[in-house]
Every structure is written in structure tokens, then in C-alpha cells.
Amino acid sequence: MLDLNTLDGSTWDVVISGTGLPQAFLALALSRSGKKILHIDKNDYYGGSEAAFNLQEAEEWVGRVNDVHNSMPFESASISRPAVSDGEDDELSFSRAYTLSLSPQLLFSKSRFLPSLVSSRVYRQLEFQAVGSWWIYQHSTGSEANSQPAGLQRVPSSREDVFTDETMSMKSKRSLMKLLRQLMQQENDQESEAESEVDQNMQFQDLLETKYRIPSDLFDPLLSLSLSLKSMDTTHSMNAIPNIKRHISSIGVFGPGFGAVLAKWGGGAEFSQAACRACAVGGGIYALGREIKKVDGITEGNKSEKLNIYLTDNESVRSRYVVGSGWDLPEQIQRERAHPYSRITRSIMVVNSPLEILFPQTSENGPVPAGAVVTFPSRNSDPPTYLLVHSSDTGECPANQCIIYGYVLLPAEKGKVVLETAVDNFLKSVDSKAKVIWGAHFTQLGCLEREMVVAENLKGSHDNVFSFPAPALDLAFDDGLIDQVKQVWKVIMGDEADENTFLKFDDREGMIDEEEANETM
Numbered sequence: 275m276l277d278l279n280t281l282d283g284s285t286w287d288v289v290i291s292g293t294g295l296p297q298a299f300l301a302l303a304l305s306r307s308g309k310k311i312l313h314i315d316k317n318d319y320y321g322g323s324e325a326a327f328n329l330q331e332a333e334e335w336v337g338r339v340n341d342v343h344n345s346m347p348f349e350s351a352s353i354s355r356p357a358v359s360d361g362e363d364d365e366l367s368f369s370r371a372y373t374l375s376l377s378p379q380l381l382f383s384k385s386r387f388l389p390s391l392v393s394s395r396v397y398r399q400l401e402f403q404a405v406g407s408w409w410i411y412q413h414s415t416g417s418e419a420n421s422q423p424a425g426l427q428r429v430p431s432s433r434e435d436v437f438t439d440e441t442m443s444m445k446s447k448r449s450l451m452k453l454l455r456q457l458m459q460q461e462n463d464q465e466s467e468a469e470s471e472v473d474q475n476m477q478f479q480d481l482l483e484t485k486y487r488i489p490s491d492l493f494d495p496l497l498s499l500s501l502s503l504k505s506m507d508t509t510h511s512m513n514a515i516p517n518i519k520r521h522i523s524s525i526g527v528f529g530p531g532f533g534a535v536l537a538k539w540g541g542g543a544e545f546s547q548a549a550c551r552a553c554a555v556g557g558g559i560y561a562l563g564r565e566i567k568k569v570d571g572i573t574e575g576n577k578s579e580k581l582n583i584y585l586t587d588n589e590s591v592r593s594r595y596v597v598g599s600g601w602d603l604p605e606q607i608q609r610e611r612a613h614p615y616s617r618i619t620r621s622i623m624v625v626n627s628p629l630e631i632l633f634p635q636t637s638e639n640g641p642v643p644a645g646a647v648v649t650f651p652s653r654n655s656d657p658p659t660y661l662l663v664h665s666s667d668t669g670e671c672p673a674n675q676c677i678i679y680g681y682v683l684l685p686a687e688k689g690k691v692v693l694e695t696a697v698d699n700f701l702k703s704v705d706s707k708a709k710v711i712w713g714a715h716f717t718q719l720g721c722l723e724r725e726m727v728v729a730e731n732l733k734g735s736h737d738n739v740f741s742f743p744a745p746a747l748d749l750a751f752d753d754g755l756i757d758q759v760k761q762v763w764k765v766i767m768g769d770e771a772d773e774n775t776f777l778k779f780d781d782r783e784g785m786i787d788e789e790e791a792n793e794t795m
Contacts, residue, residue, distance in 0.1 A: 290314070321547065347718060394779055478510060566584070620680060629705060659696045664677045
């Protein structure tokens with residue numbers, strides 16, 4: 275095994291910078307190729323923008339985000355922790371009792387991301403848990419004398435839910451059933467594809483009103499199922515409809531009553547570590563705390579020449595290919611972005627209550643969910659606010675507590691206020707004694723809409739340099755990530771690339787156990 279103190283002067287087939295999901299899955303895809311892979315990360319932790327932290331690590335991360343030399347897709351981070359009065363117990367447990375995820379996104383059973391976890395055998399190192407109910411927070415309505423109190427309303431997420439819902443009128447049920455039926459037909463009927471394309475050229479609200487005659491009181495529940503970060507009047511059908519189809523078609527695949535799962539112990543960070551571990555078992559070398567400062571040796575038209583890569587601590591290595599992201603590679607080898615990044619305000623809050631009411635079984639024989647989705651509908655053209663609530667069963671917090679992950683497509687200052695208000699109103703509606711005992715707010719930079727993925731779009735200033743785009747600002751894991759990885763994998767593999775073998779592996783004989791694999795990382 276290579277001594278990591280002797281990286282200087284070493285030669286590689288591929289140097290990958292950053293251990294975020296795209297880089298980790300590229301390393302996984304190359305793990306049985308026989309190529310010499312050096313995988314580095316400027317950070318002292320795995321996962322990049324999908325990392326997970328204990329409390330102390332999270333507070334250190336906030337300091338890094340706010341550093342003037344920050345090179346991460348995050349900014350404007352802050353920590354809030356209510357003061358403990360004399361005589362009161364600090365309800366916050368010890369630091370390592372928490373695993374706070376930067377990527378708590380949902381994984382739908384019909385996602386294209388999931389089959390890659392299975393075919394690559396990475397799933398054996400993961401544990402999945404059900405995401406159960408979708409909820410809408412209904413603001414108080416009506417006159418003071420005849421008002422409806424604010425509170426949560428469960429969103430009917432399947433045809434069975436629609437049948438059994440006692441709050442909807444028969445007219446609303448018929449309209450909603452027509453919509454769900456036609457969307458499922460479009461999934462299975464090629465003749466419906468042309469009609470589907472016409473639908474997707476419309477604004478989502480116009481489509482619901484004119485084609486499906488959906489009553490306005492169902493707009494917010496349907497928008498919540500689409501997980502759109504935009505307001506109803508700015509959400510396009512081409513984004514909302516496929517997401518609703520994905521939601522409906524996913525229900526029942528892994529078990530009755532649910533269609534999405536989450537990864538226990540830290541979400542996307544678990545995917546990243548499992549993928550990197552597989553590459554390490556295959557001979558890849560891992561080195562944290564190493565950053566690419568400069569790349570030279572780039573000769574126009576010469577694709578076989580090794581590039582000179584200069585790392586921190588005055589080390590240099592040589593490699594044919596260099597792969598990273600916009601935050602892991604020096605600017606000199608990146609192309610200028612065609613479009614500015616979008617920004618979303620996010621929060622992570624620890625709550626001193628299990629909020630058990632949010633996690634009912636969604637079917638008689640179904641599992642007890644570990645996750646729930648709460649939507650605060652858009653008002654006055656402001657975007658909706660989403661809360662992903664994780665129970666202690668996720669391993670992210672101690673028993674009798676839960677974690678709330680907040681998202682809103684607003685600038686930092688306004689977004690923070692909106693998220694704090696949403697969480698405050700939400701807690702009052704479900705448990706009047708519940709309170710936030712630790713919180714973090716930050717802004718994430720990324721992409722709201724993906725461009726078509728081709729290798730040319732991922733190239734840097736040289737044919738052998740590739741830069742993955744910023745993470746998608748979605749509440750579900752990005753299927754396009756696998757397409758990005760595949761394009762770069764095909765170039766690196768060259769004539770050896772066989773798309774039928776991409777991320778498809780047999781179980782290794784005499785599999786190295788996890789502890790030994792970790793020693794190689």
C-alpha cells in the first residue's frame with residue numbers, strides 16, 4: 275500500500291478532487307477498472323456538500339463557511355442555541371449523539387438513482403427507512419367569528435388516500451382521481467406521450483384549472499407532492515408533473531403505504547462514504563486535507579499527456595485525468611459558467627420532542643415511518659416552505675427528540691425569518707411544549723434546473739479535465755447525477771467503456787470486511 279507521505283512524484287490514471295456524491299460515484303464506477311485512482315479532498319471529512327456532522331463538527335463547519343477564503347457551495351451560515359436559565363437542564367445531549375445531514379433528501383423508489391445503489395452492491399452498506407405522510411400547514415381562515423384554526427392537514431398521496439379522505443368533497447375527489455388516473459396512464463401508454471408533452475408546456479396552475487378542473491383548494495396539496503421550490507404561479511408543468519408521477523408510481527414498490535425512503539445515519543453522506551469505501555477496497559488511494567492548487571502541462575490537442583498537479587504542502591503528482599467540481603478545482607482549469615447559481619436558504623433544527631403524531635403508519639401492514647414532509651404553502655407569490663422532519667429512528671438524534679430540515683427559495687435574511695416562523699407555527703400546532711434547542715441556518719448555492727448532460731458540458735479548460743456542476747437544489751436526490759458520472763466514466767474508460775457494465779458489479783469473492791476497507795481510506 276502506498277504511504278500517503280510519499281504522494282509527491284507519484285503517477286495516476288485519474289485524480290479525483292472532492293468526495294461529494296458525483297465524485298464518490300465516479301470513484302465507485304472506476305473501482306474495478308484496474309486504473310490507478312487517487313481520491314483527495316481539501317476537507318478533513320468525507321461527503322463534500324452532502325456531508326453529515328455531529329454538533330461540534332457542525333459548528334466548526336459554520337465557521338469554515340463564513341471564512342473569507344471559503345470555497346464551498348454555502349454561505350451566510352449561523353448557529354442559534356437558546357440560553358439555558360438557572361435551574362433548567364440543558365436538553366441538548368452530547369455532540370456525538372447527533373448526526374446532522376447536509377443532504378437529507380428523499381429517495382423515491384422509482385428514482386433512477388436507486389438502481390445504481392443496488393447494481394453496484396453499495397446498498398449492502400446502507401439502511402433505508404420509510405418516509406410516510408405529507409402534511410400541509412393550513413393558516414387560519416374566515417372571519418374572527420367563524421374562523422378555522424391553523425393546523426396540519428394530511429395530504430392524500432395515493433388513490434387509496436383519496437377514497438378514504440373525509441375532508442374532501444365528492445367533486446374534489448372525482449377531479450383528483452381523474453388527474454391521478456391520467457398521469458398513471460401517461461406513465462404506461464406511449465400514445466399519451468404526445469398529450470403529456472403538450473401538458474408540460476403549460477404553467478402548472480393553468481393545467482390544473484383548464485384541463486383537469488381541479489378545485490383551487492387542492493392546488494397546495496398537489497404542489498407539495500411535486501416538491502416544487504417555486505410558488506404555484508411560477509411553477510411549470512414540465513417540472514411539477516414528472517415529480518407527481520414519480521411520487522404516485524413509487525408508492526407500494528418497497529412496501530404498502532409509502533413511496534420514498536431516506537438513508538439512516540446521515541442521508542447522502544452515507545452514499546458517499548459507501549461509494550468511496552468500495553473504491554478503496556478496489557485499490558483506490560484516499561487522502562483528506564489535500565487540495566489541488568494548480569494544474570499545468572496542458573498541451574493543446576494532446577489527450578494522452580500526463581498533467582502536472584500541484585497539491586498543498588508543495589506536493590505534486592501526475593495524472594492523465596483530473597475530475598472535481600467548481601469548488602474543488604482551481605479556476606484556471608474551469609470554464610466560465612453560462613448562468614449564475616441559484617440560492618436557497620436552509621435550516622437544521624434540533625427539537626426536544628419526538629413529534630410522534632407526524633409518523634403514523636400509512637397502511638395496516640406498513641412500517642412506522644422515520645420521515646415526514648410538511649409544506650407551508652406559498653402566499654402572495656412567495657415560494658412555499660418545506661420542512662423534512664426526521665425521527666430519532668434515523669440515528670440523527672437521541673430518543674424523544676427529532677430533527678427538522680427547512681428549505682425556502684428566498685435570500686438569506688428573509689429566508690431565515692420565514693423558516694424560523696414556519697417552525698414556530700408548526701411546533702405550536704403539533705406540540706405546544708416542543709421547542710428548538712439547537713439550530714443552524716445557511717444559504718446553499720446550486721442549480722434549480724438541469725441542463726442536458728453531455729460530456730462536453732462537463733469539460734474544463736482541457737479535454738482531460740472534468741468539473742461536475744453545483745448540486746441540485748432539490749428535496750429529492752438528483753437522478754441527473756448518475757448521468758453526469760456516466761458521461762465522465764465513458765471518456766476515462768475510452769474503448770473499454772461498455773454501458774451495460776456501468777455501476778453493475780458482482781459481489782466480491784472473499785469480501786474485505788468493513789474495518790479493513792476503512793483502514794485503506
